Amino acid sequence: MTNITGNTRIFGILADPIHHVKTPQGINRLLETSAFDGVMVPIHVRSEDLADMVRGLRRMNNLDGFVVTVPHKTAMPALCDELTPAAARIGAVNVVRRTADGRLVGGMLDGEGFVAGLRSAGIEPAGRSAYLAGAGGAASAIAYALAQSGVARLTVANRTMAKAEELVTRMKEDFPDLAIAVGTGDPSHHDLVVNGTSLGLRDGDALPLDVERLMPEQVVAEIIMQPPETPLLRAAAARGCKVHFGAPMLASQVALMAEFMGGPAAKERT
């Protein structure tokens, strides 16, 4: 990063608040170990200024792309010129590629990152059954990525049942061969159990599913990164389940994001 010159390509990350963002460390580490002359910088922008900021970024000729995080993911699709199929279906963007003529292509890699994280831990979802708690933005991305990865059966449960039903209906259209249904809080009889809700982020949160029904041979996975051991994972480990932390979802996404923005390609595609 000490060698920034006029030729260095710039990547950004848009967030509010900004102080907690960790993605630049991962991307810059990747850039430093590659031959790509680029750097990622954090950009603090409030929601009311997002459209103005994005208009300016279109004109920034040495910008190749930017990552989009809380709270801008769902506002970003309307500000892009083009969306990947995943971003369009999910209605959220977490990474944007800027083409040489200033066009913005929005992508959504949360789901792909989650599946890549599972695979990096030796957990293969293809051909297995999965239970997913949640039907919001992150959970939808995971549902699509699990379906794309070849999961054989998927159950979606959510506090607001109508949202789970809507997600299942959409997915039936996109994946007619997938056995998919709306479920209850009972995660038993699935190989993989995933918390795709925000429950566990705050002290005192309820558990996202009935942990008493977890079975010892199941893999229980989180998307929540802080703290690494959520109450769900503690309860799952106590019942003899294999647990998968939230952090690999971001770690695996760093390379995918860099590649999407035209930076160094992921060395190992899953």
Ligand code: ATR
């Ligand atoms: P994200 O982008 O992080 O997915 P989101 O789209 O707001 O955020 O989705 C949050 C998810 O966590 C939803 O599935 C939500 O359930 P509802 O659709 O019923 O709102 C779930 N969630 C959040 N707080 C919850 C709570 N207290 N109890 C149960 N589910 C909760």
